[in-house]
Amino acid sequence: MSVADEEPRRVQMLEAARQVIAERGFPGARITDVADRAGVSPALVIYYFKSKDNLLAEAMRQSEDLWYAEMSRRAAKIPTAAGRLEEVVAMTCHVSSDVVLEGSLELWLDLWAQALRDPEVRAVREESDEHFRETIRQIVRDGVATGEFSGIDEDDFAVAYTALLDGFAIQVALGDPVVGPERAFDVAMRVASQQLGFAWEPRRAPRRSSGRLPTRATS
Amino acid sequence: MSVADEEPRRVQMLEAARQVIAERGFPGARITDVADRAGVSPALVIYYFKSKDNLLAEAMRQSEDLWYAEMSRRAAKIPTAAGRLEEVVAMTCHVSSDVVLEGSLELWLDLWAQALRDPEVRAVREESDEHFRETIRQIVRDGVATGEFSGIDEDDFAVAYTALLDGFAIQVALGDPVVGPERAFDVAMRVASQQLGFAWEPRRAPRRSSGRLPTRATS
DNA sequence: CGGCATTGACTGAGCGTTCAGTCTAAGGTC
DNA sequence: GACCTTAGACTGAACGCTCAGTCAATGCCG
Numbered sequence: 001m002s003v004a005d006e007e008p009r010r011v012q013m014l015e016a017a018r019q020v021i022a023e024r025g026f027p028g029a030r031i032t033d034v035a036d037r038a039g040v041s042p043a044l045v046i047y048y049f050k051s052k053d054n055l056l057a058e059a060m061r062q063s064e065d066l067w068y069a070e071m072s073r074r075a076a077k078i079p080t081a082a083g084r085l086e087e088v089v090a091m092t093c094h095v096s097s098d099v100v101l102e103g104s105l106e107l108w109l110d111l112w113a114q115a116l117r118d119p120e121v122r123a124v125r126e127e128s129d130e131h132f133r134e135t136i137r138q139i140v141r142d143g144v145a146t147g148e149f150s151g152i153d154e155d156d157f158a159v160a161y162t163a164l165l166d167g168f169a170i171q172v173a174l175g176d177p178v179v180g181p182e183r184a185f186d187v188a189m190r191v192a193s194q195q196l197g198f199a200w201e202p203r204r205a206p207r208r209s210s211g212r213l214p215t216r217a218t219s
Numbered sequence: 220m221s222v223a224d225e226e227p228r229r230v231q232m233l234e235a236a237r238q239v240i241a242e243r244g245f246p247g248a249r250i251t252d253v254a255d256r257a258g259v260s261p262a263l264v265i266y267y268f269k270s271k272d273n274l275l276a277e278a279m280r281q282s283e284d285l286w287y288a289e290m291s292r293r294a295a296k297i298p299t300a301a302g303r304l305e306e307v308v309a310m311t312c313h314v315s316s317d318v319v320l321e322g323s324l325e326l327w328l329d330l331w332a333q334a335l336r337d338p339e340v341r342a343v344r345e346e347s348d349e350h351f352r353e354t355i356r357q358i359v360r361d362g363v364a365t366g367e368f369s370g371i372d373e374d375d376f377a378v379a380y381t382a383l384l385d386g387f388a389i390q391v392a393l394g395d396p397v398v399g400p401e402r403a404f405d406v407a408m409r410v411a412s413q414q415l416g417f418a419w420e421p422r423r424a425p426r427r428s429s430g431r432l433p434t435r436a437t438s
Numbered sequence: 439c440g441g442c443a444t445t446g447a448c449t450g451a452g453c454g455t456t457c458a459g460t461c462t463a464a465g466g467t468c
Numbered sequence: 469g470a471c472c473t474t475a476g477a478c479t480g481a482a483c484g485c486t487c488a489g490t491c492a493a494t495g496c497c498g
Contacts, residue, residue, distance in 0.1 A: 027246035167382025
């Protein structure tokens with residue numbers, strides 16, 4: 001809240017930029033779009049951020065930060081390591097349709113493509129990915145400590161599992177006809193339970209609709 | 220060869236386009252670049268392909284086709300299913316530095332990002348991904364048939380394993396400081412051997428250099 | 439008044455696409 | 469064989485649009 005209060009215009013524009021990138025893609029995002037959405041003039045956008053590239057890179061960073069903040073927020077509410085892992089998987093596979101995470105997967109595709117050439121974006125991606133890995137690592141460590149998970153090299157698991165989730169994120173983001181959110185979630189959880197040695201079965205019979213998971217309260 | 224003989228200019232431009240996309244990214248690729256590299260005028264490029272979008276989409280398709288052709292070519296030479304799987308993993312993780320596959324991983328990142336909005340590119344991606352899955356599926360089926368692999372749901376495995384390899388492809392393409400080609404290859408093979416129940420150990424002590432694998436002849 | 443926020447109007451570069459042709463080779467005609 | 473016609477390959481120049489970034493001017497607040 002403090003950040004938003006101190007620099008309302010700034011975050012407003014970053015939020016607008018995030019949405020525009022999600023809609024039109026990183027290279028297709030125009031400062032006019034961002035300005036329109038934020039209800040200001042294009043010149044003001046340049047006034048705040050020096051250049052378009054800078055704006056978009058910062059928008060990417062902010063978006064990633066928000067994603068992990070949301071993840072931490074949710075994880076904090078869940079007592080078991082297996083539950084926390086499941087929540088991470090659910091977020092990555094977009095099982096629950098969630099406004100906060102709207103467009104985050106699509107953004108990742110642009111993030112990766114852009115990271116190839118743009119050093120600033122590359123830095124964002126590297127931090128973000130290491131953050132992701134560390135999150136998984138920590139969950140595994142906790143699970144091993146509490147006896148939920150049986151011994152496994154947490155580092156190798158984190159490397160492999162984040163790669164797996166990234167791969168599923170691609171399929172889900174692109175709306176692959178074979179690998180939808182439910183299947184990705186299912187397979188990912190099965191792999192995890194097998195590798196980490198904990199019991200897991202699907203919450204319910206497979207649902208057709210893309211509705212939210214009623215298991216967890218939404219408020 | 221027949222194709223190249225019939226339409227030399229066409230394939231020449233497609234090849235040029237592939238290189239330009241690999242260098243400057245899909246959105247950054249200019250028809251002038253392609254024309255320059257092919258040694259023709261920009262107008263001729265439009266003369267052959269109706270528009271820039273069409274050109275780039277076809278270049279993507281051709282690139283994917285080449286990749287799978289190369290994969291089949293290599294796989295055909297390898298007698299065991301485990302060996303074939305290893306070769307696929309090696310190609311995906313860019314363990315062997317190979318001219319034919321130059322820039323293919325980087326191209327995938329652009330392919331995914333572009334597939335989000337461009338229907339033509341999306342179609343290419345879907346075909347390509349299903350092709351990949353089917354390749355893995357078939358290798359597993361063969362391995363199970365010959366007794367190399369122990370029983371496993373080949374479909375679920377294919378879905379999960381292609382996702383894993385896609386994820387590693389991202390890391391490798393972006394030159395992640397933590398997950399390099401060797402580590403990706405190593406972890407991927409360990410996962411495969413464990414899941415499919417075959418014996419596998421690293422060919423050699425871990426190498427620092429990014430040199431090619433001397434195990435297989437390059438000719 | 440003085441500094442900050444904000445804007446509309448403008449510009450200049452970049453780039454896809456078009457067009458009016460030129461050049462070359464093949465084919466037909468006597 | 470000499471000449472004309474046709475078609476396809478190919479190009480240089482120009483058109484027109486998009487869009488990031490600039491700038492002088494205005495409003496606003498303390």
